[in-house]
Every structure is written in C-alpha cells, then in structure tokens.
Amino acid sequence: MTSDILAVIFNLNTFNAALRLSIPLALGAMAGAFSERAGIINIGLEGMLLMGAFAGVFGSFVTGSAWLGVGFAAVAGILTSLIFAIFIIEFKADHVVAGVGLNILALGFTTWMMQMIWGTRGASPSVASVPAIVIYFLEDIPVIGRLLGIQSPFVYIMLAMILAGWVLMFKTPLGLRIRFTGEHPEAADSQGINVKKIKYFSLLLSGFFCGVGGAYLSLGHLSQFSRNMTAGRGYMALAANIFGQWNPLGGLAASLLFGFTDAMQMRLQGIDIGLANDLIQMLPYVLTIAVLAGAVIKSRPPAALGNHYESGE
Amino acid sequence: MKLLKKLIEAIKAFESWSSLLYSLVAIIIALILGAVFIIAFGYDVRVAFFHLYNGSFGSLYSLSQTLFQTTPLIFAGLAVAIGFKSGLFNIGVEGQLYWGALASAVVGLRVGSWPMAIALPVTLLVGAIAGGIWGFIPGLLKAKTGAHEVITTIMLNEIAILGTTFMTVNYFKVAGPVDQTARLAETVRIPPIVPGGDISSGIIIAIIIVGLTYFLLNKTSLGYDLQTVGNSPKAAEYGGIKSSRMTILAMVISGSVAGLAGSTIIMGRLGRFVTNFSPGYGFTGIAVAVLARNNPIAVLLAALLFGALEAGGMTMQLFARIPNDLIGIIQGLVILFVAAPGFIRLLTKFKTRKEAGERT
Numbered sequence: 001m002t003s004d005i006l007a008v009i010f011n012l013n014t015f016n017a018a019l020r021l022s023i024p025l026a027l028g029a030m031a032g033a034f035s036e037r038a039g040i041i042n043i044g045l046e047g048m049l050l051m052g053a054f055a056g057v058f059g060s061f062v063t064g065s066a067w068l069g070v071g072f073a074a075v076a077g078i079l080t081s082l083i084f085a086i087f088i089i090e091f092k093a094d095h096v097v098a099g100v101g102l103n104i105l106a107l108g109f110t111t112w113m114m115q116m117i118w119g120t121r122g123a124s125p126s127v128a129s130v131p132a133i134v135i136y137f138l139e140d141i142p143v144i145g146r147l148l149g150i151q152s153p154f155v156y157i158m159l160a161m162i163l164a165g166w167v168l169m170f171k172t173p174l175g176l177r178i179r180f181t182g183e184h185p186e187a188a189d190s191q192g193i194n195v196k197k198i199k200y201f202s203l204l205l206s207g208f209f210c211g212v213g214g215a216y217l218s219l220g221h222l223s224q225f226s227r228n229m230t231a232g233r234g235y236m237a238l239a240a241n242i243f244g245q246w247n248p249l250g251g252l253a254a255s256l257l258f259g260f261t262d263a264m265q266m267r268l269q270g271i272d273i274g275l276a277n278d279l280i281q282m283l284p285y286v287l288t289i290a291v292l293a294g295a296v297i298k299s300r301p302p303a304a305l306g307n308h309y310e311s312g313e
Numbered sequence: 314m315k316l317l318k319k320l321i322e323a324i325k326a327f328e329s330w331s332s333l334l335y336s337l338v339a340i341i342i343a344l345i346l347g348a349v350f351i352i353a354f355g356y357d358v359r360v361a362f363f364h365l366y367n368g369s370f371g372s373l374y375s376l377s378q379t380l381f382q383t384t385p386l387i388f389a390g391l392a393v394a395i396g397f398k399s400g401l402f403n404i405g406v407e408g409q410l411y412w413g414a415l416a417s418a419v420v421g422l423r424v425g426s427w428p429m430a431i432a433l434p435v436t437l438l439v440g441a442i443a444g445g446i447w448g449f450i451p452g453l454l455k456a457k458t459g460a461h462e463v464i465t466t467i468m469l470n471e472i473a474i475l476g477t478t479f480m481t482v483n484y485f486k487v488a489g490p491v492d493q494t495a496r497l498a499e500t501v502r503i504p505p506i507v508p509g510g511d512i513s514s515g516i517i518i519a520i521i522i523v524g525l526t527y528f529l530l531n532k533t534s535l536g537y538d539l540q541t542v543g544n545s546p547k548a549a550e551y552g553g554i555k556s557s558r559m560t561i562l563a564m565v566i567s568g569s570v571a572g573l574a575g576s577t578i579i580m581g582r583l584g585r586f587v588t589n590f591s592p593g594y595g596f597t598g599i600a601v602a603v604l605a606r607n608n609p610i611a612v613l614l615a616a617l618l619f620g621a622l623e624a625g626g627m628t629m630q631l632f633a634r635i636p637n638d639l640i641g642i643i644q645g646l647v648i649l650f651v652a653a654p655g656f657i658r659l660l661t662k663f664k665t666r667k668e669a670g671e672r673t
Contacts, residue, residue, distance in 0.1 A: 043463060083649075091653030096402050096463060097603055098652045104596060105645025112638040116354055121636070235467045242461075278479035285468040292465060293458040 005273055012146045014263045019147060020221065022252070022259030023158045024049055024230075027213030028237025029244055029251030030165045031206035037169065037246055038202035039182040039304045043099025044084045046234025047106030048207050051080040052214020054110040057225040058117065060127040067130065070215045077211020078204050080106065085203040089196060092308045103234070111227050122227060129223030130154065154212075154220040161209065165248040178202050182302030185309035195309055210234075232285070239288045243295040246302065254291065261287045332606050335657050340604070340618070343646035347639055360633050368628020369621035375628070377511040381582060383620030385410070385591075387519035388574030389598025390616050391526055392567045394607040396462075398530055399563030400543035405451060405466025406571040407595025408473030409444035413572025414579045415477045416443030417501075418494045418586035419485060421579075425498030436501045437518070437576050444572015445565045447473060452564025456557035462564070470595070478588045485586070492588040503581045513581030520613065522570060527609040529566075539563050571595065597623070600644040603651050619644070 008014065028045045035042040052073040059065075059072025084102050087093040111121060118124050132152050139149030148155070169175040180188040181198045189195050217233075218225045236258055237251075244250025265283045268275075351358045369379045389406045396403035403409075417440035424432045451465040478492065485494045506512045530536035542549040542559040549556050574594060579586050597619050604618070605611035622644075626637030650656055 087649055087653050087656075091655030091659070093649065093653035093655070098649055100402075100404065100463075100599055101603075101645050101648030101652060103645075104600070104648060105642060108638045108641025108643075108645055112350075112636050112642060115636045115638070121638075232467055232471055235464050239464050276479050276483065278475045278482070282472050282475050285471045288468045289454070289460070289465050292460040293454050296459040296461070 004271060005268070008267050008271055009264050011267075012143065014260070014267055016147055016151075017263035017266070018256060018260035019155055020152055020216075020259070021262045022255040023152075023154050023216045023220070024213035024233050025237045025240050025255035025258050026158055026162060026248075026252045027209045027216075028234055029240040029255055030162055030248040031209040031213070032238045032241035033244070033246045033248055033251055034165070034169070034178065034202045034209070035206045036241065036305055037182045037302055038178050038199050039185060039302055039307060039309070040088055040199060040203060041095035041099065041306050042084075042203075042206060042238065043096050043235075044081070044102040045099075045206070045210055045237050046230055046232070047099075047103040048077050048080045048084075048210035049214040049217070049230045049234050049237075050103075050106045050110055050228070052077040052211035053218040053229055054113065054214075054225050055211070056215035056219045057124050057127050057223075058113070060129070060219060060223075061117075061124070064128060066128045066219050069127070069219050070130065070212065073215030073219075074208050074211040077207040077209070077214065079207070081203045081207025081210070084207075085200050088203070089199050095306050107228055110225070114225065114227065124225040126223045127219075129219045152216070152220045154216040157212065158216075161212070162248045162252050165209070169248065174201075179302070182304055185304050185307070189309070189311050195311060213237075236284065236288050239292045239295075242299060242301075243291050245299055257291070258284060258287065333611070336604050336606060336611075336615075336651055338657060338660070339647055339650035342650055343643045346646055347643045350639065350642065351635065356633070356635050361629055361635050361639075364629040364633045364635075365622070365625035367625070368632075369625035374511075375624060378624040378627075379617070379621045380512045380516055381620075382623040383616050384513065384515045384519050384581070385574040385578050385594040386597055386601050386616035386620050386623075387516070387523065387612060388570055388577065389594045390601025390605060390612040390619075391519075391523060391598075391609060392571035392574070393598045393602035394605060394609060394612055395526060395530070395539075395570060396563060396567040397602060397607040398543050399539040399559060399567075400546065401452075401455070401560065401563055401567070402463050403448065403451075403466055403564060403567045403571070404463055404599065405448065405469050405473075405568070405595070406574070406598045407591060407593065408466070408470035409447045409568040409571035410575035410578075410591060410595050411473045411477045412447045412575070413440035413444035413569075414575030414590070415480060415485075415586050416440050416572070417576035418497065418579050421497045421501040422485075422495055425500055427500065429500040432498075432500045433503070433580075436580060437573065440572045440576025440580075441569035442572070444575065445569035448564040448566075448568015448571065449561065452561040452568075455564070456560045474589065477586070481586060481588050494586045496585050497580065501580060502584060503577060511582070513577070515577035515581045518573070518577060522573065523609050523613055526570070530609065535562075571598075574598075592623075597644060600648050603648045606651070 031045055032042050055076030056069045056073035060069030087098045115121055132150050134150045139145045177193050177198055181195050185195050217229055240254035240258055241251050243254040261284045265280050268280050269277045348358045351361045368375050370376055392406045393403055417436050420439040421436040424435055451462045454460040454465050455462050482492050486492055487495045503513045503515050506514050538554045539559055541554055542556045546556045601615040601619055605615040622640045626640040629635050630637040
C-alpha cells in the first residue's frame with residue numbers, strides 16, 4: 001500500500017508532469033518578480049494568465065497554427081497588463097483592489113467571449129495544440145532522457161525565458177533600474193531614472209510572461225480553453241514568487257515544488273489510497289499556504305512595494 | 314423632532330457625499346462600457362437593459378428575486394468592508410460562507426426538534442462561528458508570519474469548497490443525484506417576510522447586522538482600534554494597540570459575518586446545504602464593499618445594486634440570450650474604476666479645463 005503510493009509519487013512520470021505543471025507557475029512567479037521589483041503588487045497575474053490561455057486558443061482556432069496562438073496569447077497578456085498598468089500608474093489605483101478587479105473582469109470577459117465565439121460556457125472546441133518535441137541526443141540518456149528527451153517545447157521556452165529574465169534582472173543596467181525603482185523610487189528619480197517608464201516596462205513584461213504561461217495551460221497542457229481554467233494559479237505564482245525571494249530562479253524552484261504537488265495530487269487520484277479525491281485535491285492549496293507562512297518570515301519585499309510615486313511630488 | 318434634527322445634521326455632516334458621487338460615476342462608466350460591449354457583439358442595447366430592469370425591479374416577482382440576491386451580498390459586502398476597515402483584504406468570504414452554511418445545516422438538523430426561539434438563533438450562531446473560525450486561520454497566519462491574506466484566503470476558498478463537499482458526501486448526504494444534506498425542519502428555517510412569498514426575513518437579519526457593524530466600528534473602542542490599525546499599523550502600535558491581535562480579531566469578525574451569509578441562504582430559500590451552492594457571492598461581496606467604500610450603510614445600497622444586476626442578468630440571459638457574464642464584466646470595471654481615484658481627478662480636470670477654455 002505504502003509502496004504503491006511511493007511508487008506513484010517518486011516516479012519519473014510524476015517528475016515529468018511536475019516539470020510541465022510548473023510552467024505557468026514559474027512564468028507567473030517571474031512576472032510577479034518583475035512587477036514587484038518595480039514596486040507594484042501584482043494580484044492581476046491570475047487575470048493575465050487567464051487572458052493568455054483564452055487568447056492562445058482563440059489564435060490557434062482562427063489561424064489554425066498553435067504557434068500563432070502562442071503569439072496571440074503573448075499579445076493578450078501584454079494588453080491586459082497595459083490596462084492594469086494604466087489604472088495603477090496613471091490613475092493611482094490601490095494595487096490589490098485593482099488586481100482583484102482585473103481578475104474578475106478577465107473571468108467575465110473570457111467566459112463572455114467563449115460564448116460569443118463558440119456558443120458554449122464550459123469549454124471551447126479542440127484546437128491545434130503545441131506538440132511535444134523529441135531531442136534525440138537527450139532521449140538516450142537514462143533519467144534526463146525521460147524528463148527532457150520528449151517534452152513539451154514550453155518546458156524549454158520556460159527555462160530559456162526564466163534564464164533570460166534572471167540575466168535581465170540581475171546582470172543588466174535595466175534590471176538594476178527596475179530593482180532601484182522598487183526599493184527607492186525617489187532616489188531612482190533623482191538619478192535620472194524615468195520611474196514611470198520603468199514601471200510600465202516591468203508590468204508589460206509581466207503581462208508577456210503571463211500570456212505565454214497561460215498559452216501553455218490551453219495549448220501545451222490541453223488543446224482547449226475552459227472557463228476559469230487558471231483556478232488560482234496566478235495567486236500560487238505570487239506565493240511562489242515570495243517563496244523564491246523575488247528572484248526568477250527562486251520562483252522556478254518554488255514552482256517546481258508546487259508543480260510536483262500538483263502532479264502528485266493528480267496521480268494519487270488515479271489509485272485508491274483510501275483518501276477521498278476532494279482531500280487529495282487540497283494538497284497544492286495547503287502547500288501554498290504552508291510555504292507562504294514559512295517563507296515570509298525571512299523574506300524582505302522591495303521597500304517601496306505598493307506605494308505610488310509621482311515624479312516631482 | 315429632536316431625532317429628526319439630529320438626522321438632518323448627520324446627513325449634512327456626512328463627509329462621504331463626494332465619495333458617493335464618485336461611486337455613482339464609476340457605476341455609470343462601467344454600465345456605459347457594458348453597453349458598448351453589448352452593441353459591439355450585435356445585440357440591441359435597449360433590449361438588454363429592458364430585461365436587466367424588468368428582471369430586477371419590473372415586477373413584484375422580479376423585486377423579490379433582487380432582494381433574494383441582495384441578502385447574501387449584504388453579508389458578504391459587509392464582511393469584506395470590515396476587513397478593509399482594519400487594513401485587511403478578506404477575499405476568503407466565499408470559503409467562510411461555505412463553512413457557515415454547512416455548519417448551520419448540520420447543527421440545524423440536530424436541533425430541529427427544539428423550540429424555534431432557541432433553535433433558530435443557535436443555528437445562525439453556529440454558522441457565524443464556523444465562518445469566524447475559517448477567518449481566524451488567515452488572520453493568525455498574517456499576524457504571526459506575515460503571510461498575505463489575499464493569497465491565503467484564496468487558497469482557503471478552494472479548500473473550503475472541496476472540504477464542505479467532502480464532508481457532505483461522506484457524512485451528511487441524503488440519497489439522490491445531488492450531493493446535499495437532508496431538509497431542515499421549519500423551526501430552523503428563516504421564514505419568508507410575506508407568508509408563501511420568496512423574500513426571506515434574512516434581509517432583516519442582514520440590516521440588523523449592518524446596524525451592529527456600524528455601531529461596532531464607529532461607537533466602540535474596539536472599532537476605533539480596528540480602524541486605527543487599518544489606517545496606520547505603526548501609529549496603532551505607538552498608541553498601544555496590539556495590531557497583531559486586531560488583525561486576528563478583524564478576520565474573525567469578518568469571517569463570522571461571511572458565515573452568516575451562508576447560513577441565511579440555506580436557512581432561507583434552499584432549506585438544506587447543497588454542495589457548490591454559491592454562484593460566487595463572496596466575490597461579488599468584494600465589488601459591493603469597494604463600491605460602498607467600506608461604509609456599512611452604503612453596503613446596503615451597493616448590495617441592492619449588485620443584487621439587481623444578478624437578478625436582471627438572469628432574466629437578460631433567459632429572454633434576450635445575452636450571457637450574464639456581462640454582470641461579471643461590469644463588476645470588474647466597477648472595482649477598477651472605484652479603486653482608481655486618479656480617474657475621477659482626470660475627469661474633473663478635463664471639465665475645468667473645458668470650462669476654462671469656454672470662458673476665453
């Protein structure tokens with residue numbers, strides 16, 4: 001019995017699934033890292049992921065090409081974050097309230113559009129999805145082959161984007177400016193940094209990452225969009241960002257943990273372990289709370305997080 | 314006479330007139346954008362708004378539907394507002410409401426044979442306690458570890474929906490295709506206002522709780538402490554207020570009001586706990602609180618508005634085939650616009666500039 005459970009949990013298939021399930025979380029966490037490093041609390045990740053997921057399927061449906069769908073998703077993510085950015089930066093909206101408003105708006109909008117386009121409220125028809133790719137020389141290596149040899153291309157896209165994001169944030173002058181803006185906007189301003197521009201850039205970048213992450217949910221993981229298919233992943237991503245100390249690599253590590261729990265949960269539902277599925281499904285949510293409660297004791301968010309700053313005030 | 318004078322003075326001194334106006338502008342903008350949406354997808358906006366009105370205030374039946382939707386929204390909006398006043402964003406109303414509902418159903422089934430005068434308040438109270446306990450968890454986590462309540466409460470919502478389903482299916486389910494508990498006895502049912510009518514007296518309980526909340530927040534030292542912590546935790550600490558204790562307390566109070574939202578639904582019209590019964594009252598409660606700018610009295614009006622939109626939205630979907638997700642879009646827009654003080658400033662600036670332009 002116990003060995004059955006362990007066999008399901010510590011199984012290469014579970015790790016493989018964990019890697020895939022961490023994609024939207026890790027991209028969302030990095031999106032959270034960029035906006036929060038620039039001083040903006042981004043509760044809107046959930047809505048941006050959802051818009052990305054919808055636009056991905058819409059793009060694939062209209063053009064017949066899954067990759068163009070991913071492009072649609074990236075643009076949708078950016079546009080959604082632009083709305084958020086205008087409300088936050090121009091209209092000085094409370095970050096958290098506006099984020100929740102954006103998420104409610106995104107849920108209503110995507111469900112409405114689904115009915116307008118496909119006439120259904122539950123799920124879209126199946127569209128062309130992004131197929132898994134085989135990497136020949138990796139495929140033959142024992143463990144790595146099973147994990148990375150045949151994998152969704154989104155895994156590689158995610159890993160490349162996380163690495164690029166980390167370099168951008170910690171190794172470039174622009175990254176320094178972003179971090180400076182979140183820590184001390186007044187000082188950044190006096191150094192000639194255009195605080196407003198930096199905030200826009202960081203938020204739009206957030207939207208881009210979320211768009212791609214959302215596209216994975218609808219085009220990589222599945223080949224359709226369903227109502228509210230993000231189901232709280234945006235908030236989990238934000239928790240992963242905090243656990244990962246506002247660092248894309250840390251966020252990736254935290255997301256792998258969440259992805260693993262999610263994969264485990266799904267696989268445990270497949271075998272009878274004497275625990276109701278309702279309880280098994282709670283695991284990722286419980287873990288998120290536990291991680292968050294444990295992580296924030298030691299972590300220090302950017303100093304000016306949640307503040308509004310106007311040049312010349 | 315004296316009372317009337319006092320009332321007039323209170324209305325005159327009401328500092329929130331501008332914020333009321335502000336909320337009105339936000340609603341109007343959201344409705345206009347909603348109308349643009351309707352037109353953009355080829356619907357007749359007059360038909361849509363006709364059904365929206367007809368389904369909410371057009372007849373006595375519609376009005377009862379509106380009030381039915383309004384009742385849980387008063388509790389939910391109030392719960393969110395209490396959190397806000399104390400500097401906390403309780404998105405967990407949905408989960409607290411589920412536990413309140415299940416607890417009331419379970420205890421209501423046990424005490425059904427008691428006299429109504431005891432059984433009914435006990436059943437209500439149990440719902441409030443259950444919601445309070447579910448609010449206590451994120452409150453404690455926030456106070457002790459700093460875990461942001463927005464994330465923890467959303468996770469707790471999912472856990473509550475799964476948890477109440479688990480409990481119902483495994484321990485309290487009656488035979489049948491729907492996962493639900495047995496029907497409650499009349500002694501623990503909140504009676505309709507008009508015998509045989511649809512509007513339960515739950516709305517009267519809601520109004521009483523609004524009054525109690527107003528009193529708690531504005532007339533007691535606990536309310537003062539809560540609001541001080543909400544305005545500035547640092548100042549509160551200097552003033553000798555234990556802000557971590559206030560955080561926990563605020564979440565417990567907020568959660569118990571949310572629990573009542575669930576209790577009154579199942580003790581009112583539903584008459585039993587049904588799994589996944591809430592269409593998202595807790596989330597609409599956020600829109601209610603934001604629109605009311607956390608003023609308990611204004612929550613009544615905001616809840617009525619959103620209750621009307623919910624009821625009218627259903628009619629609109631049924632008769633005009635316009636998806637009622639439009640209501641969700643309007644809610645999201647209302648929250649965004651109310652949360653953004655700069656938007657109105659932009660409008661007024663535009664207006665004064667235009668006036669200035671006209672003069673020259």
